Amino acid sequence: xxxxxxxxxxxxxxxxxxxxxxxxxxxxxxxxxxxxxxxxxxxxxxxxxxxxxxxxxxxxxxxxxxxxxxxxxxxxxxxxxxxxxxxxxxxxxxxxxxxxxxxxxxxxxxxxxxxxxxxxxxxxxxxxxxxxxxxxxxxxxxxxxxxxxxxxxxxxxxxxxxxxxxxxxxxxxxxxxxxxxxxxxxxxxxxxxxxxxxxxxxxxxxxxxxxxxxxxxxxxxxxxxxxxxxxxxxxxxxxxxxxxxxxxxxxxxxxxxxxxxxxxxxxxxxxxxxxxxxxxxxxxxxxxxxxxxxxxxxxxxxxxxxxxxxxxxxxxxxxxxxxxxxxxxxxxxxxxxxxxxxxxxxxxxxxxxxxx
Amino acid sequence: xxxxxxxxxxxxxxxxxxxxxxxxxxxxxxxxxxxxxxxxxxxxxxxxxxxxxxxxxxxxxxxxxxxxxxxxxxxxxxxxxxxxxxxxxxxxxxxxxxxxxxxxxxxxxxxxxxxxxxxxxxxxxxxxxxxxxxxxxxxxxxxxxxxxxxxxxxxxxxxxxxxxxxxxxxxxxxxxxxxxxxxxxxxxxxxxxxxxxxxxxxxxxxxxxxxxxxxxxxxxxxxxxxxxxxxxxxxxxxxxxxxxxxxxxxxxxxxxxxxxxxxxxxxxxxxxxxxxxxxxxxxxxxxxxxxxxxxxxxxxxxxxxxxxxxxxxxxxxx
Numbered sequence: 198x199x200x201x202x203x204x205x206x207x208x209x210x211x212x213x214x215x216x217x218x219x220x221x222x223x224x225x226x227x228x229x230x231x232x233x234x235x236x237x238x239x240x241x242x243x244x245x246x247x248x249x250x251x252x253x254x255x256x257x258x259x260x261x262x263x264x265x266x267x268x269x270x271x272x273x274x275x276x277x278x279x280x281x282x283x284x285x286x287x288x289x290x291x292x293x294x295x296x297x298x299x300x301x302x303x304x305x306x307x308x309x310x311x312x313x314x315x316x317x318x319x320x321x322x323x324x325x326x327x328x329x330x331x332x333x334x335x336x337x338x339x340x341x342x343x344x345x346x347x348x349x350x351x352x353x354x355x356x357x358x359x360x361x362x363x364x365x366x367x368x369x370x371x372x373x374x375x376x377x378x379x380x381x382x383x384x385x386x387x388x389x390x391x392x393x394x395x396x397x398x399x400x401x402x403x404x405x406x407x408x409x410x411x412x413x414x415x416x417x418x419x420x421x422x423x424x425x426x427x428x429x430x431x432x433x434x435x436x437x438x439x440x441x442x443x444x445x446x447x448x449x450x451x452x453x454x455x456x457x458x459x460x461x462x463x464x465x466x467x468x469x470x471x472x473x474x475x476x477x478x479x480x481x482x483x484x485x486x487x488x489x490x491x492x493x494x495x496x497x498x499x500x501x502x503x504x505x506x507x508x509x510x511x512x513x514x515x516x517x518x519x520x521x522x523x524x525x526x527x528x529x530x531x532x533x534x535x536x537x538x539x540x541x542x543x544x545x546x547x548x549x550x551x552x553x
Numbered sequence: 554x555x556x557x558x559x560x561x562x563x564x565x566x567x568x569x570x571x572x573x574x575x576x577x578x579x580x581x582x583x584x585x586x587x588x589x590x591x592x593x594x595x596x597x598x599x600x601x602x603x604x605x606x607x608x609x610x611x612x613x614x615x616x617x618x619x620x621x622x623x624x625x626x627x628x629x630x631x632x633x634x635x636x637x638x639x640x641x642x643x644x645x646x647x648x649x650x651x652x653x654x655x656x657x658x659x660x661x662x663x664x665x666x667x668x669x670x671x672x673x674x675x676x677x678x679x680x681x682x683x684x685x686x687x688x689x690x691x692x693x694x695x696x697x698x699x700x701x702x703x704x705x706x707x708x709x710x711x712x713x714x715x716x717x718x719x720x721x722x723x724x725x726x727x728x729x730x731x732x733x734x735x736x737x738x739x740x741x742x743x744x745x746x747x748x749x750x751x752x753x754x755x756x757x758x759x760x761x762x763x764x765x766x767x768x769x770x771x772x773x774x775x776x777x778x779x780x781x782x783x784x785x786x787x788x789x790x791x792x793x794x795x796x797x798x799x800x801x802x803x804x805x806x807x808x809x810x811x812x813x814x815x816x817x818x819x820x821x822x823x824x825x826x827x828x829x830x831x832x833x834x835x836x837x838x839x840x841x842x843x844x845x846x847x848x849x850x851x852x853x854x855x856x857x858x859x860x861x862x863x864x865x866x867x868x869x870x871x
Binding site: 371414 | 608609610611612639644645646647648649650651652653654655656657659660666667668669670671672673674675676679682686689690693707708709710711714725746748750751752753754755756757859860861862
């Protein structure tokens with residue numbers, strides 16, 4: 198499979214201007230036990246999927262009417278039944294602004310990212326975030342169809358409208374509800390999670406907590422149908438794609454010493470991370486959960502982890518943040534996490550910027 | 554034409570759409586569905602009649618049917634596409650997460666993409682937001698020749714959501730628009746986007762339905778005035794304004810509020826096709842806009858929504 202993948206090189210449209218992250222917050226709901234491979238069973242959600250149009254929006258390996266597939270008990274962060282995806286995202290943005298309320302008026306754009314459906318047929322997650330926290334913004338939009346690997350693309354798109362002195366709020370969340378598949382044993386288990394950050398231009402005198410120096414994205418379809426591809430093939434494909442996109446990023450920075458970098462990525466398990474680390478000769482650090490994929494918010498959790506590492510080591514930490522989705526999308530970001538960030542109530546920001 | 558008009562170097566090489574099956578008459582369909590006769594009469598009185606329903610087609614297949622209708626003076630145009638942008642109105646109109654419409658299309662057409670993404674949660678204003686991002690990416694990239702913008706919408710929720718009284722029948726449909734730097738049928742002018750986020754819940758309960766009904770016209774008028782101010786083009790100077798194909802009663806109020814004649818808006822597709830959400834942009838461009846542009850007239854495309862998002866894009870003869 199590797200040779201086939203390498204025929205399709207990941208792309209980066211051009212070298213990006215550095216993207217500064219000024220604050221970042223994460224939110225993990227409490228862990229709950231599950232005994233089904235499918236997402237949480239919420240009887241009032243997704244009734245529309247069982248009408249004819251739903252045939253193309255349900256996993257093809259989950260027969261109509263099936264809401265549970267037995268599994269040994271496992272625990273993952275799980276949103277409350279009534280908690281909608283927009284609630285999760287708004288909660289993370291609220292944490293961000295509670296730590297840094299002065300930033301609120303500087304926000305001129307909202308970019309939100311998720312791959313799961315909200316449990317209500319109508320409504321807008323990005324406009325909910327705008328309305329809850331920012332009133333008027335120049336732009337708000339939801340960026341999707343990138344599986345769980347959308348955040349790096351969102352950074353690229355957000356940077357198109359960065360303005361001096363202004364900030365962009367970038368958020369991500371997912372909530373897994375039946376009949377969508379929460380766990381594929383041997384591949385991954387998704388947790389419900391959300392995260393948000395404030396990003397903008399690198400400006401003189403500014404105090405970012407991390408800087409994205411480069412982004413490489415890749416779209417290489419899984420050979421075959423996702424719902425019927427074997428676990429072994431999926432895992433091999435995911436590993437090859439992740440390795441391919443990270444190698445492409447590193448090839449654009451030949452001066453970097455690999456042993457001084459760290460890899461932080463999605464929670465596909467410690468074996469997956471170890472294999473990636475060994476083949477790329479770059480040390481790996483586990484994300485918040487090494488065995489739980491934190492869905493679309495995962496890359497922001499990885500950025501948070503890199504900032505924690507820089508703070509702990511009291512020095513700038515160069516990291517490769519990688520994300521790879523079963524959807525065929527993958528990305529890698531070269532991140533410079535700055536020492537001197539402070540953490541309070543799940544939010545990171547520069548020292549001296551914490552709300553009184 | 555105003556000297557203030559912000560112009561890009563990007564234009565539309567072609568636009569095409571796909572509506573599944575044959576047009577369905579809401580009178581016959583309403584009878585089969587036991588829809589209230591008063592409801593059907595109300596829709597007919599508001600210039601609604603036919604619509605399209607394609608429950609047996611996936612989003613990727615529907616979009617492919619639109620792409621295959623594009624007429625591009627470059628046999629190998631697909632190899633020059635570097636950006637793929639999807640937009641949709643119907644939140645549920647997508648494959649099961651984490652699958653992606655984008656990878657489905659990339660695989661089918663062998664696209665060598667630098668970036669791809671989908672814009673949503675802005676309902677029918679999503680498409681113009683997507684075009685705006687794609688145009689910026691294309692303009693900033695000297696090596697890229699084309700960006701492909703696609704949409705697909707399938708209506709969920711049975712007759713409750715299919716029929717949006719008093720003036721809308723939702724159709725299933727898809728579209729494809731090829732943005733280019735050369736051989737363009739029109740050039741992209743300025744885009745104005747405004748989001749009135751207090752309507753974020755959409756028409757999901759009586760309170761939000763009432764708020765949407767009360768505010769949508771007002772917001773559309775505000776956006777059109779802002780767009781006119783930003784471009785320096787008077788609304789009277791457009792050959793025609795292409796609305797989304799829904800809610801004629803709103804558009805008549807908007808026309809009145811702006812002091813424009815009803816004929817200044819293109820309404821012909823309302824009874825014939827229904828409201829195919831994001832595809833309405835390509836539908837009205839292909840059916841009317843290109844003719845006007847070929848005559849040297851400016852065209853204004855409009856994306857309106859029921860979640861508070863509004864967008865307008867000036868199209869300029871090349």
